[in-house]
Amino acid sequence: xxxxxxTPTAPELPAIVDALRSWQQDGLPIQLHPGDLGxxxxxxxxxLAARLRIWAGRREVLAVGMLDGPDVLRLGIAPHAAAxxxxxQAIAADLSDPSREVLPDGPVSVEARFGPALRKQFxxxxxxxxxxxxxxxxxxxxxxxxxxxxxxxxxxxxxxxTAPDSPAAELVAAWSRVHAAAFDSTRFTVDxxxxxxxxxxxxxxxxxxxxxxxxxxxxxxxVWSAGPGRPGLIEPLGVxxxxxxxxxxxxxxxxxxxALRALGSSSVLVCTPAANTxxxxxxxxxxxxxxxxxADFTLDRL
Numbered sequence: 001x002x003x004x005x006x007t008p009t010a011p012e013l014p015a016i017v018d019a020l021r022s023w024q025q026d027g028l029p030i031q032l033h034p035g036d037l038g039x040x041x042x043x044x045x046x047x048l049a050a051r052l053r054i055w056a057g058r059r060e061v062l063a064v065g066m067l068d069g070p071d072v073l074r075l076g077i078a079p080h081a082a083a084x085x086x087x088x089q090a091i092a093a094d095l096s097d098p099s100r101e102v103l104p105d106g107p108v109s110v111e112a113r114f115g116p117a118l119r120k121q122f123x124x125x126x127x128x129x130x131x132x133x134x135x136x137x138x139x140x141x142x143x144x145x146x147x148x149x150x151x152x153x154x155x156x157x158x159x160x161x162t163a164p165d166s167p168a169a170e171l172v173a174a175w176s177r178v179h180a181a182a183f184d185s186t187r188f189t190v191d192x193x194x195x196x197x198x199x200x201x202x203x204x205x206x207x208x209x210x211x212x213x214x215x216x217x218x219x220x221x222x223v224w225s226a227g228p229g230r231p232g233l234i235e236p237l238g239v240x241x242x243x244x245x246x247x248x249x250x251x252x253x254x255x256x257x258x259a260l261r262a263l264g265s266s267s268v269l270v271c272t273p274a275a276n277t278x279x280x281x282x283x284x285x286x287x288x289x290x291x292x293x294x295a296d297f298t299l300d301r302l
Contacts, residue, residue, distance in 0.1 A: 001057055001058070001084075001086045001087075002057070002058065003055050003056070003057060003062070003086060003087055003090035003091075004055070004056050004057075005053060005054070005055055005090070005094050005100065005102070006053070006054060006056070007049070007050065007052060007053060007054075008049050008052050008054055009049055010045040010046050010048075010049045012049070013037070013045055013048065013049055013052075013200060014200045015061075016037070016052065016054065016061065016064055017034045017037055017038075017200055017201050018034075019060075019061050019064065019078070020032060020033060020034040020037065020064060020076050020226075021034045021226040021227050021230065022227075023076055023077070023078050023079055024226040024227075024230040024231050025079060025230070025231070026230075026231055026266050026267055028079065028114055029113040029114040029135070029291075029294065030113060030114075030135045030137075030269050030271050030291075030294075031075065031076045031077065031111075031112075031113055031114040032064060032065075032066060032074050032075055032076030032111075033076070033224065033226065033231075033233040033235070033269065034201050034204075034224060034226055034233075035201060035205070035222075035223075035224025035226075035232070035233035035235045036066060036074065036233070036235060037052075037066065037199075037201055038196065038199055038200075038201030038202055038205055038222075038224050038235075039196065039222065039224075039235050039236065040066065041195060041196050041198075041199030041200075041201065041202070042188070042192040042193070042195045042196045043192075043195070044195055045199070051066055051067040052064060052065065052066055052067075053065040053067075053073070053094075053102050055087060055090060055091055055094075057087075060078070061078070062077065062078050062081045062084070062087050063075060063076065063077045063078065063081070063087065063091055064076045065091075065095075065102065067102075068111075070104060071103060071104060071106065071107065071108045071109065072108070072109045072110075072111070072296075073095065073102065073103060073108075073109070073110050073111070074110075074111040075091075075110060075111060075112045075114075075115075075118075076114075077112075077114055077115045077118065079114075082114060082115045082116060082117065082118075083115075083116060083117050084117060085117050087117070087118075088115065088117035088118040088120070088121045089121060091118055091121070092118060092121035092122055092124075092125055095108075095110055096125050096127075096299065096301075098301065105301055106300065106301060107298065107299070107300040107301075108298065108299055108300075108301070109130045109131065109296045109297065109298045109299075110122070110127070110296060110297045110298075111133075111296050112296075112297055113133075113135075113294045119297075122297045125299075126299065127297040127298065127299045128297070128298055128299070129295035129296075129297070129298070130295055130296035130297060130298030131273065131295065131296045131298075132273070132274040132275070132293050132294070132295045132296075133271050133272065133273055133274060133293065133294050133295070133296070134271065134272055134273070134274040134276075134279075134280050134290060134291075134293055135269070135270075135271045135290070135291040135292075135293075135294060136269070136270050136271070136272075136280075136283040136284075136288035136289065136290055136291065137231070137267050137268065137269055137288060137289050137291060138257055138267060138268040138286070138287060138288045138289065139266075139267050139289075140257065140260065140261045140265055140266055140267055140268065141266075142287070144254060144257055144258055144261065144287075145254055145286075145287070146254075147251050147254045147255045147258065148247070148251060149210055149211065149212070149247070149248060149251040150210070150211040150213070151208055151209065151210045151211070151251065151252065151255040152171065152208070152209050152211065153206050153207065153208055153209075153259065154168070154171050154172060154175060154207040154208070154209065169190075171209060172190055172193055172194075173190055174209060174216070174217040175193065175207060175209050175217070175220050176188060176189060176190045176192070176193050177217070178209070178217050178218065178219065178220045178238070178240050179220045179236065179238055181238075181240045181241060182219075182220065182238025182239055182240055182241070183236070183238055193207075196222075201224060204224065204225040204226075204227070204263065205222055205223060205224045205225070206222070206223050206259040206260075206263070207220075207221075207222045208220065208221045208222070208223070208252060208255050208256060208259060210248050210251055210252045210255065212243060212246075212248070215242075215243060217240075218239060218240045218243035218248050219237075219238065219239040219240065219243065219248040219249060219251065219252040220236075220237070220238055220252065221234055221236065221237040221238075221252050221253070221255070221256045222234075222235060222236065223256045223259050223260050223263070223268075225260060225263040225264065225265050226265070227264070228263075228264030228265075229264065229265075229266050230265065230266060231265060231266060231267045231268070231269045232260035232263065232265030232267070232268055232269065233268075233269050233270070234253070234256045234268060234269070234270040235270075237249075237252060237253065237256065237270070239252070244278065249278070249279075249282035249285075250282055250285045250286045253270075253282060253283060253286040253288075254286050256268065257286070268288070270283060270288070274293050
C-alpha cells in the first residue's frame with residue numbers, strides 16, 4: 001500500500017479533528033486527541049495546519065502528527081492501522097530522515113504510545129526511550145465525588161465575547177490570568193483564549209474556572225469531548241502557585257470529570273510528566289487510575 005506524507009491546509013482541519021475523534025477508544029493507550037488540536041488552535045488555524053503532518057493511504061488518513069515545538073512530534077494512529085507494517089515503515093522512515101521535513105537534525109522526540117508495528121520500527125532504527133509520562137484514566141461509569149469548591153463554566157459560546165466590560169469577558173480574563181500564572185507563561189493571553197474558543201474542536205469543549213471564596217479564581221481547565229461513548233481529555237489543567245496544596249487541583253479535576261460526563265464521554269484521560277509529583281498526586285487523589293508509564297522515543301542524529 002502506498003503511503004503519502006503531507007502537510008494539510010487549514011480547511012482540512014475539521015476533517016482531521018473528526019478522524020482523531022473516531023480513533024479514541026477506551027482501553028487503548030493515550031494518543032493524540034482532538035483536544036490536543038483544540039488547545040493548539042490558539043495559534044490560529046493556519047499556524048496549526050502548518051504544524052501537522054498526515055500519512056494517508058488511497059482513501060483515508062491513517063496517522064496524524066502534531067509538532068509540539070520544532071523537535072517534538074505527537075502521534076495518533078487509526079486503530080485499524082496500528083499493526084500495518086507499510087504504514088509503520090513509512091512513518092518511521094519519514095521521522096528518521098530530516099530531508100522529509102518533519103523533524104530537524106539534532107536531538108528529536110516522538111510521542112508514539114500506540115501502534116505496535118511503529119514502535120517496533122523505532123526500536124529497529126535506533127530510537128531510544130526519552131521523557132517518561134504518567135497516563136491516567138477515570139471511568140465515568142463510576143460514581144463521582146461532589147466538587148467541594150465553586151467552579152464556573154465559561155459558557156460564552158464559539159463567538160466568544162464582544163463587550164470588554166461584560167461578565168463573560170471578566171471570566172475569560174480571569175481564566176487567562178490564572179492559566180498564565182499556573183504555567184509561568186507570558187505567551188497565553190485573552191486573544192489566545194479567544195482563538196481557542198473560535199476553533200472547530202471547542203464546540204465539544206468546556207472551559208472551567210475554580211474559585212476560592214477569599215482569593216477569587218485559583219484553578220483552570222479545559223475538557224474536550226471526542227463524542228458520546230468515547231474518552232474525553234483534560235488539556236490543560238493548572239492551579240495558581242499560591243493556591244497549591246489546598247485541594248483546588250483535586251476540585252478542578254473532579255469538575256472536569258463531571259463536565260465530560262455531561263458531554264457523554266465514557267472516561268477521562270489526562271497525561272503528565274512522571275516527574276511532576278504534585279500533578280500525579282492530584283489525579284490519584286481525584287480517583288484516577290494510573291496506567292503504566294510511557295516513554296517518548298528520542299533520536300540524536302548529530
